[in-house]
Amino acid sequence: MSTFAPRSERLRKQKKSLGKTKTWEWTQAFLLAVVLAILIRLFILEPFNVSGPSMKETMHSGDLVIVNKLIYKLRDPKPGEVIVFHAVEHKDYVKRVVALPGETVEAKNNKLMINGKIVNEPYISEHTRTQDFDMRKVPPGHVFVLGDNRTDSSDSREFGPVSMKKIIGRADLIYWPFQDFGFLW
Structure with missing residues (x-):
């Protein structure tokens, strides 16, 4: 043993x-x-909770989206992209880029105009009204943003163009609630 x-x-x-x-x-x-x-x-990626009615045409308050934080380290924003950015201290906004640095932006007769040309905006309802505002030139290093729900949105018409340094990233995907699931581009 x-x-x-x-x-x-x-x-x-x-x-x-x-x-x-x-x-x-x-x-x-x-x-x-x-x-x-x-x-x-x-x-790279961060979840974001949509709050408020300003993007009602595209997303709703309470929707959860995935924000691509890497994309704007590789390239600049493009018109039509939905971005998340630091708006005020401890508050981030989600809006749509409508004009780039050096471009002029204005609204006449409920039509958005960039460099004097009417912009086709398939992401908003034909009943959406864009209240007229005077021409503004977007400064270097900034973008002009609008909410898709133009009558109830605090955006560049109110607080001016957004510095690219304040952009967190592009909102790419609504992942909750599941009935709203879909890509934003």
Whole structure:
């Protein structure tokens, strides 16, 4: 029986060592997943909760959207894209880009005009009214934004063009509630 004692002791030690190795591997995998989730949220994708009626034509208060934070590190915003930006301290807004740096923007007879030409806006209802406002030139490093619900939106008509430095990212996907699920581009 003495020949079995050392072998069983060795097996017990091997199992204990194997258990510690597996625990360490699971701990490493968990820590890696947490670090990756944090990095993705900080630099690539972030959830955003839509609040208020200003984008009612496209999304509703309470909708949850995914914001692509990486895209504007690779290129500038384009007209028609829905962006999320820092508007006031501790408050972010979601609006649509309608004009870029150097462009002029105005509304006449309920029509949005960029550089003197009427803009086709398929993302808003034909019943949506854009109250007239005088021509404004978008300064360098800024974009002009409007809410899709033009009669109930605090946007660049009120607070002026938005600095590109304040843009968090492009709203890409409504993911909740499920009946509103869809891409925004």
